[in-house]
Amino acid sequence: MPRKFTPKVVTANRLLEGDAVWLTADGRWTPDMREAELLDEEAHAELRLLVAQSQADLVVGPYLADAVAGTAGPEPTHFRETFRTRGPSNYAHGKQVEL
Amino acid sequence: MYHYTDFDRAFVQERVNQFRGQVERRIDGSLKEEEFRPLRLMNGLYLQLHAYMLRVAIPYGTLRSDQMRTLALLAEKWDRGYGHFTTRQNIQYNWPALSDVPDMLQALADVGLHAIQTSGNTIRNVTADHFAGAAEDEIADPRPVAELLRQWSTDHPEFQFLPRKFKIAVTGAAHDRAVIQAHDIGIQIVENAKGEIGYKLLVGGGLGRTPMIGKVIEEFVAQEDLLPYCEAIVAAYNLLGRRDNKYKARIKITVFENGLDAFRDAVNEQFARTKPAFSGVDVKLFEEIRAQFAPPAWRNAPVDAYDATYEADPLFRSWADTNLTAHRAEGYAIVSVSLKKPGQTPGDATAAQMRALADLAQAYGHDELRISHEQNVILPHVHKSDLPALHAKLREHDLAAANIGLVSDIIACPGMDYCALATARSIPVAQQIALRFEELKLEHDVGPLKIKISGCINACGHHHVGHIGILGLDRAGVENYQVTLGGSGDETASIGERAGPGFSADEIVPAIERLVLGYLELRDSPEESFLAAYRRLGPAPFKAVLYPEQEAKRERADAA
Ligand code: HEM
Numbered sequence: 001m002p003r004k005f006t007p008k009v010v011t012a013n014r015l016l017e018g019d020a021v022w023l024t025a026d027g028r029w030t031p032d033m034r035e036a037e038l039l040d041e042e043a044h045a046e047l048r049l050l051v052a053q054s055q056a057d058l059v060v061g062p063y064l065a066d067a068v069a070g071t072a073g074p075e076p077t078h079f080r081e082t083f084r085t086r087g088p089s090n091y092a093h094g095k096q097v098e099l
Numbered sequence: 100m101y102h103y104t105d106f107d108r109a110f111v112q113e114r115v116n117q118f119r120g121q122v123e124r125r126i127d128g129s130l131k132e133e134e135f136r137p138l139r140l141m142n143g144l145y146l147q148l149h150a151y152m153l154r155v156a157i158p159y160g161t162l163r164s165d166q167m168r169t170l171a172l173l174a175e176k177w178d179r180g181y182g183h184f185t186t187r188q189n190i191q192y193n194w195p196a197l198s199d200v201p202d203m204l205q206a207l208a209d210v211g212l213h214a215i216q217t218s219g220n221t222i223r224n225v226t227a228d229h230f231a232g233a234a235e236d237e238i239a240d241p242r243p244v245a246e247l248l249r250q251w252s253t254d255h256p257e258f259q260f261l262p263r264k265f266k267i268a269v270t271g272a273a274h275d276r277a278v279i280q281a282h283d284i285g286i287q288i289v290e291n292a293k294g295e296i297g298y299k300l301l302v303g304g305g306l307g308r309t310p311m312i313g314k315v316i317e318e319f320v321a322q323e324d325l326l327p328y329c330e331a332i333v334a335a336y337n338l339l340g341r342r343d344n345k346y347k348a349r350i351k352i353t354v355f356e357n358g359l360d361a362f363r364d365a366v367n368e369q370f371a372r373t374k375p376a377f378s379g380v381d382v383k384l385f386e387e388i389r390a391q392f393a394p395p396a397w398r399n400a401p402v403d404a405y406d407a408t409y410e411a412d413p414l415f416r417s418w419a420d421t422n423l424t425a426h427r428a429e430g431y432a433i434v435s436v437s438l439k440k441p442g443q444t445p446g447d448a449t450a451a452q453m454r455a456l457a458d459l460a461q462a463y464g465h466d467e468l469r470i471s472h473e474q475n476v477i478l479p480h481v482h483k484s485d486l487p488a489l490h491a492k493l494r495e496h497d498l499a500a501a502n503i504g505l506v507s508d509i510i511a512c513p514g515m516d517y518c519a520l521a522t523a524r525s526i527p528v529a530q531q532i533a534l535r536f537e538e539l540k541l542e543h544d545v546g547p548l549k550i551k552i553s554g555c556i557n558a559c560g561h562h563h564v565g566h567i568g569i570l571g572l573d574r575a576g577v578e579n580y581q582v583t584l585g586g587s588g589d590e591t592a593s594i595g596e597r598a599g600p601g602f603s604a605d606e607i608v609p610a611i612e613r614l615v616l617g618y619l620e621l622r623d624s625p626e627e628s629f630l631a632a633y634r635r636l637g638p639a640p641f642k643a644v645l646y647p648e649q650e651a652k653r654e655r656a657d658a659a
């Protein structure tokens with residue numbers, strides 16, 4: 001049996017700054033994951049990834065990352081994705097102070 | 100010290116201009132990412148978790164003060180005020196914007212630095228003993244050889260697409276501070292019975308997924324055979340190395356799968372071809388390079404000021420005892436400046452600290468600085484009479500940690516705080532271990548101990564050759580840390596052995612504390628180092644302190 005699809009977000013790094021961004025339902029790239037579109041249907045997720053891949057002038061390396069619905073919007077499920085929403089732990093740099 | 104020739108300058112400038120054009124074309128959309136990626140990697144530009152990262156080579160770890168000031172400028176102007184010195188004698192900037200990178204490379208080119216071949220399947224920055232030219236125990240300065248190899252390998256048309264990356268390290272002393280046994284080619288300068296200088300060559304060392312200790316392929320290679328022989332090794336590898344599987348593509352696997360003897364035969368076959376192609380220009384070039392590494396004019400001065408401060412000032416004494424190394428010149432010392440103040444990120448220096456170090460090198464250090472693979476900064480030539488003033492300045496800049504070679508002098512790779520390949524973080528683990536041992540006030544009693552931490556199996560943090568190695572893994576979506584014991588990166592190199600099950604992020608620091616306190620009980624005298632005790636006793640008693648529950652269970656079973 002194929003593995004059950006789990007909800008995803010489309011994420012990538014911005015071409016110029018290189019920081020992590022997420023794709024919103026209205027097609028923007030946001031630095032705030034909570035604004036991302038949560039994709040709970042596989043076919044739709046693949047479609048959104050294709051949209052992202054066509055935007056090589058804006059982002060680099062788009063992929064689908066696991067996410068769950070949180071109170072304020074999608075939240076990461078894996079610690080790597082959590083770090084991408086925050087920044088490094090050794091300095092107050094990145095999204096933890098910029099958002 | 101080596102200064103760029105017109106050829107070097109023109110070549111590096113050409114590469115900066117090219118890359119500027121490539122970045123422009125990527126931004127205006129005429130280059131796709133698939134096309135641009137290999138081009139940016141050729142210029143040391145990676146994309147990490149939170150930003151781009153620019154990796155700049157510091158050839159054989161040697162810098163002049165003007166170069167160090169430029170590294171500071173990059174940190175301040177285009178990054179976030181700091182840089183990260185790495186185990187490969189590179190510096191990494193964690194936050195550059197794509198459009199700024201050409202300007203950064205231009206600033207570097209202006210002082211003879213670049214990021215070429217800091218990535219990709221090429222011959223990477225050639226590293227060397229950070230005490231080169233200063234160490235009391237060296238036969239000859241390894242840097243002229245490293246520079247010769249740098250010139251030979253840079254942009255070498257045959258070696259731009261090797262099966263995999265290729266790393267060379269050189270030591271001029273029998274006591275290996277350059278970890279040559281963990282490199283694709285390791286070179287040790289030796290002297291034969293006739294008093295001639297030559298090179299002992301090792302091949303097939305490496306860390307990463309399949310760690311291996313290098314094997315001696317030739318005991319003595321004469322000066323005029325060195326480049327042809329190295330070229331023969333790389334050519335043999337280029338032919339025999341596997342390209343079907345990147346995990347089997349390093350020369351260590353080639354040597355392992357073919358056997359050392361068969362590999363040596365292949366090298367000798369290549370050597371018959373390469374040798375006649377070197378007409379002796381390489382030897383002439385080497386002599387020219389060597390002249391540029393002539394030692395500075397040593398000063399002859401009394402050292403009373405040093406002796407008096409050593410007697411009177413306990414802080415100075417403690418620093419002098421741990422951070423100074425014997426120098427070959429009378430009245431001089433080698434100063435290791437620790438970038439490991441407990442709680443700091445190992446290997447990070449702020450722009451202000453880099454400038455302070457440049458000033459100190461200029462005032463007291465014959466304008467020379469070194470970056471060690473242990474992620475510290477070395478002032479290789481300081482007259483002892485200047486040490487009290489130097490120490491006072493280091494304290495002003497928070498650079499006076501007296502911990503070289505001790506528990507808190509930890510190597511740590513960037514790990515998941517920055518690196519896109521990481522499976523766990525390494526920096527916070529290093530920070531917490533160092534802070535804990537500072538609290539315990541034990542590290543001077545513990546003595547020499549090398550802890551090395553990597554955030555994934557690639558082993559950039561050298562964990563396999565740490566007396567205590569820590570490897571961060573992802574176990575079912577949680578950070579988990581595996582401990583290895585008994586590794587060593589010196590002339591007695593060995594790969595650490597896995598101690599047992601891994602520890603969670605909360606458990607790892609207490610586990611290391613148990614291990615170190617356990618060692619204090621196990622050693623036969625304060626002179627017996629952690630590594631020596633481990634080698635004498637074997638893993639069992641160390642595992643017993645690391646896993647007390649299992650030990651208790653075993654004891655209960657024995658009693659039953
Ligand atoms: C952050 C970006 C980095 C990336 C993408 C990266 C990638 C890698 C990879 C893939 C390997 C394994 C090579 C193999 O086994 O064939 C490796 C090994 C290594 N890297 Fe890195 N690394 C990074 C940072 C660093 C840093 C910061 C250092 C120095 C602190 C470093 C030093 C080394 C060393 C010493 C090795 C093991 C020696 C060997 O090649 O066998 N790397 N790296």
Ligand code: SF4
Pocket residue numbers: 512513514515518519520521522553554555556557558559560
């Ligand atoms: S060891 Fe892994 S986590 Fe650490 S820098 Fe290398 S690739 Fe990144």
